[in-house]
Amino acid sequence: MKIIKGGITTPLEFRAAGLHCGIKSSKKDLALVFSDKPAVTAGLFTTNQVKSAHVLLDLKKLRRKESQAIIVNSGNANACNGATGRDNALEMSEYTAKCLDIDKQNVLVASTGIIGKPLPMNKIKKGIKEISGKLTIDGSIDAAEAILTTDTTIKEIAVDTGIKGRTKNNIKIGAIAKGSGMIAPNMATLLSFITTDACIEYEELFTALRECVNTTFNMLSIDGDMSPNDTVIIMANGASRNKRIKFKTPEYKKFVDGLNYVCTYLTKKIAADGEGATKLVEVQIKGARNMKDARRAAKSVANSNLVKTALNGCDPNWGRILSSLGAARIKIKPGKIDIAINSEPIVHNSISTNFSQEKLHKILKEKEITITINLNVGDYSSTAYTCDMSEEYVKINAHYHT
Amino acid sequence: MKIIKGGITTPLEFRAAGLHCGIKSSKKDLALVFSDKPAVTAGLFTTNQVKSAHVLLDLKKLRRKESQAIIVNSGNANACNGATGRDNALEMSEYTAKCLDIDKQNVLVASTGIIGKPLPMNKIKKGIKEISGKLTIDGSIDAAEAILTTDTTIKEIAVDTGIKGRTKNNIKIGAIAKGSGMIAPNMATLLSFITTDACIEYEELFTALRECVNTTFNMLSIDGDMSPNDTVIIMANGASRNKRIKFKTPEYKKFVDGLNYVCTYLTKKIAADGEGATKLVEVQIKGARNMKDARRAAKSVANSNLVKTALNGCDPNWGRILSSLGAARIKIKPGKIDIAINSEPIVHNSISTNFSQEKLHKILKEKEITITINLNVGDYSSTAYTCDMSEEYVKINAHYHT
Numbered sequence: 001m002k003i004i005k006g007g008i009t010t011p012l013e014f015r016a017a018g019l020h021c022g023i024k025s026s027k028k029d030l031a032l033v034f035s036d037k038p039a040v041t042a043g044l045f046t047t048n049q050v051k052s053a054h055v056l057l058d059l060k061k062l063r064r065k066e067s068q069a070i071i072v073n074s075g076n077a078n079a080c081n082g083a084t085g086r087d088n089a090l091e092m093s094e095y096t097a098k099c100l101d102i103d104k105q106n107v108l109v110a111s112t113g114i115i116g117k118p119l120p121m122n123k124i125k126k127g128i129k130e131i132s133g134k135l136t137i138d139g140s141i142d143a144a145e146a147i148l149t150t151d152t153t154i155k156e157i158a159v160d161t162g163i164k165g166r167t168k169n170n171i172k173i174g175a176i177a178k179g180s181g182m183i184a185p186n187m188a189t190l191l192s193f194i195t196t197d198a199c200i201e202y203e204e205l206f207t208a209l210r211e212c213v214n215t216t217f218n219m220l221s222i223d224g225d226m227s228p229n230d231t232v233i234i235m236a237n238g239a240s241r242n243k244r245i246k247f248k249t250p251e252y253k254k255f256v257d258g259l260n261y262v263c264t265y266l267t268k269k270i271a272a273d274g275e276g277a278t279k280l281v282e283v284q285i286k287g288a289r290n291m292k293d294a295r296r297a298a299k300s301v302a303n304s305n306l307v308k309t310a311l312n313g314c315d316p317n318w319g320r321i322l323s324s325l326g327a328a329r330i331k332i333k334p335g336k337i338d339i340a341i342n343s344e345p346i347v348h349n350s351i352s353t354n355f356s357q358e359k360l361h362k363i364l365k366e367k368e369i370t371i372t373i374n375l376n377v378g379d380y381s382s383t384a385y386t387c388d389m390s391e392e393y394v395k396i397n398a399h400y401h402t
Numbered sequence: 403m404k405i406i407k408g409g410i411t412t413p414l415e416f417r418a419a420g421l422h423c424g425i426k427s428s429k430k431d432l433a434l435v436f437s438d439k440p441a442v443t444a445g446l447f448t449t450n451q452v453k454s455a456h457v458l459l460d461l462k463k464l465r466r467k468e469s470q471a472i473i474v475n476s477g478n479a480n481a482c483n484g485a486t487g488r489d490n491a492l493e494m495s496e497y498t499a500k501c502l503d504i505d506k507q508n509v510l511v512a513s514t515g516i517i518g519k520p521l522p523m524n525k526i527k528k529g530i531k532e533i534s535g536k537l538t539i540d541g542s543i544d545a546a547e548a549i550l551t552t553d554t555t556i557k558e559i560a561v562d563t564g565i566k567g568r569t570k571n572n573i574k575i576g577a578i579a580k581g582s583g584m585i586a587p588n589m590a591t592l593l594s595f596i597t598t599d600a601c602i603e604y605e606e607l608f609t610a611l612r613e614c615v616n617t618t619f620n621m622l623s624i625d626g627d628m629s630p631n632d633t634v635i636i637m638a639n640g641a642s643r644n645k646r647i648k649f650k651t652p653e654y655k656k657f658v659d660g661l662n663y664v665c666t667y668l669t670k671k672i673a674a675d676g677e678g679a680t681k682l683v684e685v686q687i688k689g690a691r692n693m694k695d696a697r698r699a700a701k702s703v704a705n706s707n708l709v710k711t712a713l714n715g716c717d718p719n720w721g722r723i724l725s726s727l728g729a730a731r732i733k734i735k736p737g738k739i740d741i742a743i744n745s746e747p748i749v750h751n752s753i754s755t756n757f758s759q760e761k762l763h764k765i766l767k768e769k770e771i772t773i774t775i776n777l778n779v780g781d782y783s784s785t786a787y788t789c790d791m792s793e794e795y796v797k798i799n800a801h802y803h804t
Contacts, residue, residue: 050728082753115721319517326452391793
């Protein structure tokens with residue numbers, strides 16, 4: 001596997017576009033992802049019981065395990081809009097199909113932004129008409145820009161999986177994503193669209209996606225605490241004409257490795273770009289009694305406002321880390337926990353190692369912080385991704401709506 | 403029941419004191435609560451697996467269901483200090499007993515403040531010696547001040563239960579508390595000390611306390627997500643010489659009413675004084691399928707950073723309320739939720755009522771906000787207490803330690 005320049009239009013026979021249609025005041029707010037032919041498609045969506053209209057629609061459409069296009073708007077989540085919202089999502093999908101002249105079953109929809117306001121359908125339909133004529137093989141970056149909300153940077157990536165196709169090229173995977181919000185605690189919408197020219201059937205594709213999302217995007221957010229809009233969709237159009245990728249083959253392993261790299265990269269990018277974030281924080285749990293405990297412990301620390309504000313202030317307040325572990329409803333030995341920050345041991349057997357405060361304070365100023373915690377009660381490991389919590393986070397979220 | 407001026411020294415035969423012993427730079431940091439004779443005593447403590455040394459000590463001592471004094475320090479939590487911490491808590495207790503010349507089994511200890519630093523025992527012992535000579539029947543306010551950390555106001559209350567004693571006075575309940583931290587999400591230490599001159603046995607006292615704490619202090623904090631130090635202790639010294647209060651009597655009901663008022667009052671005071679808080683927020687859930695769901699729903703909304711930041715900005719972003727309910731892992735009908743803010747209906751059947759934005763914005767500027775949510779799936783109700791989340795909250799917590 002190697003990382004290559006590009007995004008969702010890097011795999012063969014994908015095109016994309018992004019433009020401003022008027023939902024936001026001036027920034028791009030409409031994106032289209034398109035495969036030249038129908039693609040095997042798998043999706044994973046929010047577990048929030050309050051689901052946006054697009055999620056309800058896509059869940060239904062994806063029973064067919066196929067799609068050819070995804071129309072995405074930012075600036076309005078089309079969530080909590082009742083029947084009007086559902087009608088509008090359907091109309092976005094059908095109107096896009098009409099403009100692209102493809103099967104209306106094959107258009108998925110995604111929305112992100114403010115909850116509870118009706119979509120401005122006139123603007124959106126005008127935008128859909130325009131964007132359908134603008135699809136290009138260089139369009140990934142425009143699409144990546146058009147799906148952002150309070151993100152400060154676009155997020156795109158492409159990898160060469162090293163799996164040979166029947167064309168002269170190896171199979172590629174490309175992706176774009178948007179995150180922002182303070183991801184970890186709750187409700188920030190995560191959207192990610194992934195494309196690949198691999199020839200792979202639904203079962204393998206879905207399994208690979210679920211496996212990768214589980215240790216990446218899902219470790220950005222506490223259990224169940226997701227936005228009504230969270231969406232990860234992967235389209236595989238088979239344009240590489242490779243021998244179909246099947247379970248338990250070296251090719252499947254390579255495919256998962258590539259996909260995993262893509263998801264991990266985007267997860268870290270999203271964490272580092274959390275609202276008001278000044279640093280990327282990885283919480284690595286080791287020595288947990290089982291996988292569930294490892295994940296819970298990692299998320300408990302990653303979701304602690306007190307840990308996150310301390311990191312923002314470069315404050316070596318390790319007691320807050322221990323305290324958040326103690327509150328995580330997992331099996332621990334309260335006197336047997338070891339903690340290191342960027343490899344500097346600061347707690348052994350749950351008490352201070354008498355580390356150098358000065359050295360640690362310097363470490364805490366770095367842009368990437370890894371908190372490594374050994375619970376010393378078992379052999380399971382897990383990693384959660386988050387960012388620090390700044391005054392800027394509150395400022396952004398106190399006035400998001402108005 | 404009526405509210406009267408006073409605090410923990412208002413019930414008969416209780417004395418208290420508070421002074422500065424040097425843990426903090428200049429503010430009071432040592433408090434002593436004392437009953438002239440041994441009192442029936444019940445306590446409720448943090449469910450965090452990481453427990454401070456004082457909690458471990460008090461849990462052991464309270465097997466005897468009796469105490470006569472509580473020595474409290476602020477500025478240092480004496481948590482995560484291993485064997486040294488346990489030795490120091492014990493020494494605080496035994497040295498206080500010596501200075502007061504009472505049974506060493508009868509002195510409880512409480513600590514609050516920074517985690518993971520050893521107590522400065524020389525200063526504390528000097529302080530204990532001094533404070534033991536300063537107990538007065540007007541000392542409640544000094545004690546209330548000495549237990550604070552980042553709180554901005556002292557919290558004390560007294561009530562006349564209306565239950566007659568054999569003295570000329572009715573039975574009284576008095577209390578002091580400290581909270582602060584942004585209570586709801588995690589780890590802020592809550593300490594409350596309650597006194598009463600009622601004659602009541604342990605079983606009734608403990609049951610009454612548990613019942614009241616369950617709907618008040620425990621609704622300030624998400625399940626299990628408590629600080630290593632959280633402590634509520636009630637001492638009943640029987641100085642009213644009333645006929646013993648027993649279950650299923652009018653007196654027991656009156657006692658619970660009084661205690662419940664005390665706990666509710668302090669809970670609201672603590673919420674309104676959350677770090678950086680500009681308003682008190684009550685989240686009232688109605689129509690839940692069962693009590694567990696009602697409590698979970700209330701806490702899910704009360705703990706949402708996005709709801710709390712929106713309230714700080716007076717932003718009528720009701721979608722965040724719906725979204726936090728959807729993420730609460732309770733039974734809801736996503737299309738059947740009603741929401742009102744200070745009695746103004748803003749959401750009916752999960753969609754906007756087209757309320758006046760202007761009017762709501764004005765309501766949101768009030769100092770007390772009640773969010774009333776009807777889930778419309780059952781008959782259970784519950785209320786959670788919290789505050790808004792401000793930039794000031796982050797500022798306080800980013801530099802608490804340094």
